[in-house]
Amino acid sequence: MAQSTGAETQDWVSRYADDVIAESERRAPGKPVVVASGLSPSGPIHLGNLREVMTPHLVADEVRRRGYEVRHLISWDDYDRYRKVPAGVPGTDASWAEHIGKPLTSVPAPAGSEYPNWAEHFKAAMIDALGELGVEFDGISQTEQYTSGVYREQILHAMKHRGDIDAILDQYRTKKAPAKKQQQGQKPVDEAELEAAEGSGAASEDDGSGGAGGYYPYKPFCGECGKDLTTVTSYDDATTELSYTCTVDGFTETVRLSEFNRGKLVWKVDWPMRWAFEGVIFEPSGVDHSSPGSSFQVGGQIVELFGGKQPIGPMYAFVGISGMAKMSSSKGGVPTPADALQIMEPQLLRWLYARRRPNQSFKIAFDQEIQRLYDEWDKLAGKVADGSVLPADAAAYMRAVGTAAGELPRTPRPLPYRTLASVADITAGHEDQALRILGELDPENPVTTLDEVRPRLDRADAWISKYVPAESRTVVRSEPDTEALAALDDDARESLRLLLEGLDSHWSLDGLTHLVYGVPKVQAGFSPDATPKELPPEIKTAQRSFFALLYHLLVGRDTGPRLPTLLLAVGAERVRSLLGA
Numbered sequence: 001m002a003q004s005t006g007a008e009t010q011d012w013v014s015r016y017a018d019d020v021i022a023e024s025e026r027r028a029p030g031k032p033v034v035v036a037s038g039l040s041p042s043g044p045i046h047l048g049n050l051r052e053v054m055t056p057h058l059v060a061d062e063v064r065r066r067g068y069e070v071r072h073l074i075s076w077d078d079y080d081r082y083r084k085v086p087a088g089v090p091g092t093d094a095s096w097a098e099h100i101g102k103p104l105t106s107v108p109a110p111a112g113s114e115y116p117n118w119a120e121h122f123k124a125a126m127i128d129a130l131g132e133l134g135v136e137f138d139g140i141s142q143t144e145q146y147t148s149g150v151y152r153e154q155i156l157h158a159m160k161h162r163g164d165i166d167a168i169l170d171q172y173r174t175k176k177a178p179a180k181k182q183q184q185g186q187k188p189v190d191e192a193e194l195e196a197a198e199g200s201g202a203a204s205e206d207d208g209s210g211g212a213g214g215y216y217p218y219k220p221f222c223g224e225c226g227k228d229l230t231t232v233t234s235y236d237d238a239t240t241e242l243s244y245t246c247t248v249d250g251f252t253e254t255v256r257l258s259e260f261n262r263g264k265l266v267w268k269v270d271w272p273m274r275w276a277f278e279g280v281i282f283e284p285s286g287v288d289h290s291s292p293g294s295s296f297q298v299g300g301q302i303v304e305l306f307g308g309k310q311p312i313g314p315m316y317a318f319v320g321i322s323g324m325a326k327m328s329s330s331k332g333g334v335p336t337p338a339d340a341l342q343i344m345e346p347q348l349l350r351w352l353y354a355r356r357r358p359n360q361s362f363k364i365a366f367d368q369e370i371q372r373l374y375d376e377w378d379k380l381a382g383k384v385a386d387g388s389v390l391p392a393d394a395a396a397y398m399r400a401v402g403t404a405a406g407e408l409p410r411t412p413r414p415l416p417y418r419t420l421a422s423v424a425d426i427t428a429g430h431e432d433q434a435l436r437i438l439g440e441l442d443p444e445n446p447v448t449t450l451d452e453v454r455p456r457l458d459r460a461d462a463w464i465s466k467y468v469p470a471e472s473r474t475v476v477r478s479e480p481d482t483e484a485l486a487a488l489d490d491d492a493r494e495s496l497r498l499l500l501e502g503l504d505s506h507w508s509l510d511g512l513t514h515l516v517y518g519v520p521k522v523q524a525g526f527s528p529d530a531t532p533k534e535l536p537p538e539i540k541t542a543q544r545s546f547f548a549l550l551y552h553l554l555v556g557r558d559t560g561p562r563l564p565t566l567l568l569a570v571g572a573e574r575v576r577s578l579l580g581a
Contacts, residue, residue: 101227276308422561
């Protein structure tokens with residue numbers, strides 16, 4: 001695939017890549033460019049969280065295309081505290097509440113899971129999805145980092161400078177910050193949205209313990225119950241002796257922080273510490289971290305205490321689902337990337353994130369809208385092929401179909417998704433029937449094996465079976481509706497005669513499309529090739545009535561799959577029988 005430059009594509013990814021390269025050369029010349037994401041496996045990692053990954057991934061990939069070495073870090077915040085039992089997670093019940101306060105890696109996985117703990121259970125599905133999406137990353141377990149002592153120097157430094165950290169945080173404790181100016185295209189942030197955004201890191205955690213013993217930016221996990229419901233009561237900088245009391249069981253302990261590995265920095269200190277430790281140049285943040293006084297803004301000051309600089313990066317907007325409320329992993333039932341990849345190809349999902357600027361919200365369709373999205377995607381592919389595409393649209397397409405490492409696997413013959421969905425609906429998973437119908441769509445270039453239309457066919461089949469309600473599924477009549485046929489008037493009988501008469505000579509998708517739209521025209525005395533401009537408005541009404549008649553006689557409803565596809569699916573002989581021939 002051709003190398004791209006910011007001047008050529010002029011899309012948001014290229015503009016951020018320009019900034020990232022320039023900033024990296026200022027801060028760390030000659031070193032790999034570091035971009036970062038953070039994900040908390042506190043429950044199903046949903047499609048809103050995926051923006052936390054896709055935004056830096058797309059920028060990192062553009063930087064790679066320009067010949068730079070890049071590290072995309074994904075920090076698995078698996079040492080975060082377990083805050084609540086997510087709703088709707090199979091294999092869990094109210095008893096998991098007893099683990100609230102423990103690190104996510106110390107919480108049992110849902111019953112029946114093959115993974116050793118809660119965090120690994122939810123990380124696994126995301127890792128598989130990222131592989132399918134072509135996302136190259138370096139994963140970092142914060143449990144491993146903290147428990148192995150990797151951050152020991154940073155923890156001791158934070159404790160030594162706890163007064164400075166406290167002073168920074170105190171600026172936001174005593175007064176309400178002014179409203180943040182909204183980025184262009186960004187909806188105002190409301191409280192419900194902030195509550196819903198529980199993806200990367202623990203945005204709602206406190207900023208450290210205070211009280212009689214002073215402020216401490218470090219939380220030990222209790223040596224008795226394993227929870228972080230502890231209060232540091234004293235700390236000695238010279239000896240690093242730290243004493244704490246657990247508010248759950250009253251357990252007290254004195255440890256040397258220079259040797260102790262069972263605790264972590266509070267979130268608003270932990271995040272900027274990692275920016276400095278990893279040398280992060282670019283990291284986006286959700287509105288839950290970007291609002292005034294929250295972790296990203298405060299972190300910009302705290303990071304300097306660790307000798308680092310705040311990453312550049314945009315605030316990203318929410319991702320919604322067609323027909324569903326805003327996503328929150330704690331409320332359950334939220335679609336994950338794995339769910340989306342069951343019903344759409346990776347290219348389409350990548351495109352949805354690539355074509356919108358980070359501060360623009362968008363929706364991912366699990367309802368009928370997915371068919372329109374696929375139509376739009378295929379239309380874009382056609383424009384790319386014939387050279388009529390606009391530069392920014394071409395850039396989004398390029399980023400969707402592949403990465404710097406190469407193109408993603410694609411469907412060899414990408415027939416329209418709505419056609420494949422209709423076939424899947426009508427055949428109910430019978431592959432021989434599906435192949436017969438698909439083979440008759442274009443007799444001059446027939447589909448000879450279902451492998452030609454996979455994986456798109458499988459995605460359409462999954463969408464029909466999982467997300468189309470049973471009452472909306474298509475069931476072809478087993479016997480003609482003799483009562484309805486007997487009650488037809490002369491005009492209706494004539495329309496059926498014209499259709500049946502033309503079946504054999506029009507038996508292809510294009511031919512049947514021409515035929516079913518042409519019957520009402522011919523009945524009204526016009527040519528079947530007459531264009532809408534040449535026809536009176538009544539023809540559209542006649543067409544709708546004719547279509548409703550066919551649907552009723554074939555499937556017992558007023559609507560259904562596109563009629564040409566339905567006719568092919570039913571087969572000529574059965575169509576004749578059901579239409580009274």
